[in-house]
Amino acid sequence: MRARYPGCARADTPYADISDEDFGRWSWQLKNRITDIDALNQVLDLTDRERDGFRATQPLFRFGCTPYYALLANRADPECPIRRQIVPSVAEATVHIGQRQDPLGEMPREVVPNLIHRYPDRVLLFATDRCPVYCRFCTRRRIVGHAEQQTPRALLSEAFEYIRAHPEVKEAIISGGDALMMGDHQIDAVLAALRSIDHLDIIRIATRMPVTCPMRVTPALVDIIRRYGPVYVMTHFNHPHEVTREAADACGRLVDAGVVVYNQSVLLRGINDDVETFRRLNRSLVHNRVTPYYIHQCDLAEGIEHFRTPIARGLDIIDGLRGHMSGLAVPQLCVDVPGGLGKVTLVPDWVVGRTAHTTTLRTYTGDVADYPEPVESPDDDAA
Ligand code: SF4
DSSP, X not given: OOOSOTTSXXXXXXXXXXXXXXXXXXXXXXXTOBOSHXXXXXXXXXXXXXXXHHHHHTTTSOOOBOHHHHTTSOSSOTTOTTHHHHSOOGGGGOOOTTOBSSTTOOGGGEEEXXXXXXXXXXXXXXXXXXXXXXXXXXXXXXXXXXXXXXXXXXXXXXXXXHHHTOTTOOEEEEESSOGGXXXXXXXXXXXXXXXXXXXXXXXXXXOOHHHHOGGGSOHHHHHHHHHTOSEEEEEXXXXXXXXXXXXXXXXXXXXXXXXEEEEEEEOOTTTTOSHHHHHHHHHHHHHTTOEEEEEEOOOOBTTXXXXXXXXXXXXXXXXXHBTTBXXXXXXXXXXXXXXXXXXXXXXXXXXXXXXXXXXXXXXXTSOEEEEEOOSSOHHHHHO
């Protein structure tokens, strides 16, 4: 029998004597979530600086982490890429000019409580404010983790009625918080309500559970999601160390059931802002049948300046992926324009010149070549 949870170093932690069976239950992971500094210090040897970060951010953004995800972090290294996503930093307490509580301009587009209608044919439903892990770079910290509760049924009904009354809405994204913090019955009810709306075509579920609590993706949950297809699961791996055997198996269970799984990473300074990390991450995702969809430039949310990277860094990463590895493993670099103006995708400068007759292109090897335009242009037809 293969060893379970090989990436989770449980020796010399409070979890050393927990059975694999308990450790592998999502209910156990959530019930035993690490929520304070003393519990975290039993798993990670916190530095004085990290302790200061804990104190500085306590009133600002909730701390919480599953034992599973905390045990993936390096116990001794404060620069560990997983640890930096979990442990609060003193820098979070500083708000820089231009940073906003609501960087994506969602509040003015909240058409009924917990429902954002920002794009013509899509809506975003906040079904819960809870997450298994509170990521320190979270863009929605203004609403995430405050009450730690599911959106009340009456408010969800109001959201469903809005969608029903707006035939232009073709797609609903169930988010939060983490959509899979809802129990199976609640997810079933939300999916059933959405699927009963004739004009709604696609349902997306936004979740970090495959990354931070893969045991949540049980066969029973997969069966519920499968029944309401087409459902797309949008998950969020940021670093190759997160693609453990359990995480890969969780994604595999979804894909085997016909659910399409996409990954959205956030570009994070000192965590994944280099070509090699994204090559390893995306190769590993594609190997596990997860499609890399977006690399998000960090939003201008308050308290996350220390995670931000220059846009040029993201472009360099795309330059280092395109052509060097399978196109299946090359996501789009995406900037959510501040103020809720929508997403823009960026590519490196592959067009290096243009005349009426020729477009000059730079290839991934650095070679430059002309691509001739058609002899007869569509404009000639019009004339
Ligand atoms: S899982 Fe998503 S919503 Fe929750 S804290 Fe992380 S980034 Fe924010």
